[in-house]
Amino acid sequence: MSDAQTPLILPPGSGPSFGASGAPSGSADELLEGLNPQQLEAVTHRGPALLIVAGAGSGKTRVLTHRIASLLRNREAWPSQILAITFTNKAAGEMRERVEQLVGDSAKGMWISTFHSACVRILRREADQFGFTKAFTIYDSGDSRALIKRLVKDNEADALGLTPAAVQSKISKLKNELADADSYARDANMNDPVERMFTTLFREYQRNLQKANAFDFDDLIAQTVYLFRAFPQVADVYRKRFRHILVDEYQDTNHAQYALIHELTRPVTSSDDVGGGMLALMDEAEGASLTVVGDSDQSIYAFRGADIRNISEFERDFPGAKVVLLEQNYRSTQNILTAANSVIRNNFDRKDKKLWSDQGDGEKVIGFTGYSQHDEAQFVADEIESLRRKGTHYGDMAVFYRTNSQSRALEEIFIRSAVPYKIMGGTKFYERQEIKDALAYLVSVANPADEMALRRIINKPRRGIGDVTVENISSFAERHEMSFRDALAHYEHLGVGPKIQGSIAQLHKVLLEAQEILLPSNGEIPAPTSVAEGLQVLLNKSGYMDALRASRDPQDEARIENLDELVAVTREFARNNPEGTILDFLTEVALVADSDDLDDESGSVSLMTLHTAKGLEFDSVFLTGVEEDLIPHRISAGEPGGPQEERRLFYVGITRARKRLYLSLAMTRAQFGEVTVAMPSRFLQEIPADILHWRQSPGDVNSRGGTQSRALNARRPRQGSGSDQWGVKPLAPSLKPKSTAMDKFPGLVTNKVRDNGDLELAPGDRIRHDDFGEGRVDAVTGEGAKRIAHVRFDAAGPKKLLIKIAPIEKL
DNA sequence: AATGCGTCTTTTTTT
DNA sequence: AAGACGCATT
Numbered sequence: 001m002s003d004a005q006t007p008l009i010l011p012p013g014s015g016p017s018f019g020a021s022g023a024p025s026g027s028a029d030e031l032l033e034g035l036n037p038q039q040l041e042a043v044t045h046r047g048p049a050l051l052i053v054a055g056a057g058s059g060k061t062r063v064l065t066h067r068i069a070s071l072l073r074n075r076e077a078w079p080s081q082i083l084a085i086t087f088t089n090k091a092a093g094e095m096r097e098r099v100e101q102l103v104g105d106s107a108k109g110m111w112i113s114t115f116h117s118a119c120v121r122i123l124r125r126e127a128d129q130f131g132f133t134k135a136f137t138i139y140d141s142g143d144s145r146a147l148i149k150r151l152v153k154d155n156e157a158d159a160l161g162l163t164p165a166a167v168q169s170k171i172s173k174l175k176n177e178l179a180d181a182d183s184y185a186r187d188a189n190m191n192d193p194v195e196r197m198f199t200t201l202f203r204e205y206q207r208n209l210q211k212a213n214a215f216d217f218d219d220l221i222a223q224t225v226y227l228f229r230a231f232p233q234v235a236d237v238y239r240k241r242f243r244h245i246l247v248d249e250y251q252d253t254n255h256a257q258y259a260l261i262h263e264l265t266r267p268v269t270s271s272d273d274v275g276g277g278m279l280a281l282m283d284e285a286e287g288a289s290l291t292v293v294g295d296s297d298q299s300i301y302a303f304r305g306a307d308i309r310n311i312s313e314f315e316r317d318f319p320g321a322k323v324v325l326l327e328q329n330y331r332s333t334q335n336i337l338t339a340a341n342s343v344i345r346n347n348f349d350r351k352d353k354k355l356w357s358d359q360g361d362g363e364k365v366i367g368f369t370g371y372s373q374h375d376e377a378q379f380v381a382d383e384i385e386s387l388r389r390k391g392t393h394y395g396d397m398a399v400f401y402r403t404n405s406q407s408r409a410l411e412e413i414f415i416r417s418a419v420p421y422k423i424m425g426g427t428k429f430y431e432r433q434e435i436k437d438a439l440a441y442l443v444s445v446a447n448p449a450d451e452m453a454l455r456r457i458i459n460k461p462r463r464g465i466g467d468v469t470v471e472n473i474s475s476f477a478e479r480h481e482m483s484f485r486d487a488l489a490h491y492e493h494l495g496v497g498p499k500i501q502g503s504i505a506q507l508h509k510v511l512l513e514a515q516e517i518l519l520p521s522n523g524e525i526p527a528p529t530s531v532a533e534g535l536q537v538l539l540n541k542s543g544y545m546d547a548l549r550a551s552r553d554p555q556d557e558a559r560i561e562n563l564d565e566l567v568a569v570t571r572e573f574a575r576n577n578p579e580g581t582i583l584d585f586l587t588e589v590a591l592v593a594d595s596d597d598l599d600d601e602s603g604s605v606s607l608m609t610l611h612t613a614k615g616l617e618f619d620s621v622f623l624t625g626v627e628e629d630l631i632p633h634r635i636s637a638g639e640p641g642g643p644q645e646e647r648r649l650f651y652v653g654i655t656r657a658r659k660r661l662y663l664s665l666a667m668t669r670a671q672f673g674e675v676t677v678a679m680p681s682r683f684l685q686e687i688p689a690d691i692l693h694w695r696q697s698p699g700d701v702n703s704r705g706g707t708q709s710r711a712l713n714a715r716r717p718r719q720g721s722g723s724d725q726w727g728v729k730p731l732a733p734s735l736k737p738k739s740t741a742m743d744k745f746p747g748l749v750t751n752k753v754r755d756n757g758d759l760e761l762a763p764g765d766r767i768r769h770d771d772f773g774e775g776r777v778d779a780v781t782g783e784g785a786k787r788i789a790h791v792r793f794d795a796a797g798p799k800k801l802l803i804k805i806a807p808i809e810k811l
Numbered sequence: 812a813a814t815g816c817g818t819c820t821t822t823t824t825t826t
Numbered sequence: 827a828a829g830a831c832g833c834a835t836t
Binding site: 088404 | 826
């Protein structure tokens with residue numbers, strides 16, 4: 001990372017100056033124009049700690065950027081003294097851009113990044129202090145899962161019921177709590193063989209990471225905290241440097257991140273050799289000023305350790321903290337906000353907060369129920385086209401879903417309907433086999449200690465190096481106390497056949513050649529294009545590319561394209577970072593998720609999960625798959641607080657919409673290769689009927705819409721007090737909506753859906769329907785559980801019925 | 812050591 | 827339905 005080396009300490013008597021930096025002219029007042037009173041307070045308040053409770057769409061990014069700009073313009077801080085933490089790299093980029101617009105080039109010296117990027121930056125500098133080198137690798141979850149898998153196997157831990165996935169998630173949770181294997185062992189019941197085994201795995205995992213000179217995602221934060229605590233003089237360097245720390249999305253911080261912030265905002269511990277004068281001394285005695293922005297209603301990352309208490313107990317943690325509430329929404333129409341408010345209201349133990357808008361009611365929320373997920377997708381595609389014709393750009397529309405797997409059906413239909421789209425996140429480019437292989441080659445050069453990377457590529461392409469040979473190398477390395485990587489150089493003494501010796505020698509040679517390009521041994525600074533060159537040497541001379549080209553597997557053609565793309569990425573990297581090294585490149589690749597790539601105005605519809613959608617906004621939003629077991633997700637039902645988090649997720653989705661919101665679902669959904677009947681999500685019930693217009697309601701789809709007697713359809717009152725099992729707070733009588741969106745299809749949510757099994761119908765058959773009476777089948781379309789009967793009823797006329805669940809019988 | 816076949820498992824969300 | 831994985835065969 002090229003790090004603008006700005007002074008850590010203000011020279012006495014001189015404030016920051018922007019004269020030469022090309023900052024746009026403009027007074028501080030200009031920064032405050034157009035802010036509402038609360039926003040103004042949030043921008044101008046000065047003190048040790050500030051909590052900005054920012055409802056969705058309340059202009060928090062504006063407040064944050066203007067706050068930073070005003071610190072700079074008033075000469076209260078140097079750019080280098082500002083640390084701003086965002087949740088994603090994309091958000092960081094956007095914030096930097098917006099601050100730049102306000103203050104010009106002086107934005108360059110600021111640290112605006114995610115927790116993880118900031119920690120990598122610190123760790124690379126300080127790694128030597130505690131047993132790592134600055135060439136450390138960052139293991140993504142796939143890498144660490146591979147390692148854990150090996151450990152589980154070696155220790156036969158699966159016999160105790162410990163799966164790699166479970167071990168991985170438990171280790172991750174513990175690290176987020178700043179626990180390590182030792183501290184876990186102290187509290188665990190060591191008589192329990194499972195606990196004992198887990199402790200062993202945890203310990204070995206950590207030892208392996210250390211040996212490989214690697215950190216996993218969670219380590220990046222936890223080890224930085226450890227570093228600060230173990231080496232106060234190192235922490236002091238950063239405490240002196242950062243005088244203003246701002247954290248966005250504070251509701252999604254976990255304990256480790258909280259601890260990191262706490263360490264950074266502490267007063268400097270050792271005040272020796274400050275040497276910069278009194279001003280610095282006085283400043284540091286107080287610790288950095290902290291600003292956090294958050295909204296507990298948008299906390300959706302508890303599953304990865306986010307602790308809502310960080311925000312709810314902020315005032316206790318940081319005495320003297322000021323709290324500012326932003327409740328006016330500048331994004332959405334009132335109808336959308338009403339929908340959002342009436343959903344989130346059902347979460348108990350939340351501070352009541354009501355978003356309001358002065359933009360007028362706008363259009364109603366539109367609902368649609370499809371027969372199948374494809375039917376639903378077709379509705380979305382058709383509607384998108386219709387909006388497009390009326391003037392909405394594709395780029396202003398987005399489709400959300402709960403799980404990544406839901407994107408498939410949408411994609412299929414979009415392709416068929418020629419709707420341009422892009423999928424944010426999802427199966428990531430950097431998770432593809434060939435890309436991981438290529439990166440493993442680079443890592444093998446950059447961090448020779450990383451045995452995992454080397455093992456990954458040692459037989460890719462096939463060189464005849466199998467498990468036996470790998471074991472040979474490994475034991476040779478152990479016997480001679482050298483690394484796995486170094487053992488390759490002794491290919492003649494590994495006790496393997498001549499043919500395999502040749503393979504190893506060849507690989508060794510290629511790695512050396514790339515090393516000379518990427519990290520020249522004569523100490524020269526590598527050329528900007530070194531990463532691209534090194535990568536090409538590795539891919540071409542290792543035979544990897546040749547093997548792919550020779551293959552007749554059609555997938556391998558796509559792999560070649562992907563690798564070409566990766567080379568293009570390295571070129572792009574060289575352009576953007578002329579001084580970037582292989583380490584910088586690998587860092588960027590490890591931390592920058594695909595959802596971060598910002599080809600914004602690309603004129604295509606964005607598809608993404610609800611989680612990815614956080615922080616974004618669109619004119620028109622399609623929230624799909626609004627079904628039980630999807631949102632709220634089935635798995636969440638068992639987790640404490642799960643259903644409430646799901647509701648917040650739904651809330652986040654709703655509040656992304658500026659003008660139009662669509663809620664859609666399907667009556668059947670294929671999953672696990674089986675077609676199952678889906679039920680409307682309970683959250684639909686929570687939206688008042690008068691703001692939700694159903695184009696096709698669940699009742700329409702199974703053809704009993706409102707025709708049954710009210711008595712039969714009346715919802716049974718729920719018993720008990722307090723919250724029920726779903727964490728729904730019973731509404732006070734006065735608050736209960738007179739009618740909700742679900743009254744149109746009562747019974748569907750709570751009652752079991754009828755199942756006709758494999759009832760066979762053919763054109764010409766006579767059937768009887770509970771509501772429509774007798775009729776004649778005209779045609780049957782669809783397959784399996786999605787078969788639809790087109791029926792002409794004697795009295796009710798033509799109807800389409802889902803055979804599997806319609807209340808019908810064959811006559 | 813590589814290939815091929817049959818049997819599982821999978822779908823929660825992410826830096 | 828698709829991909830991962832293990833086992834057996836070549």
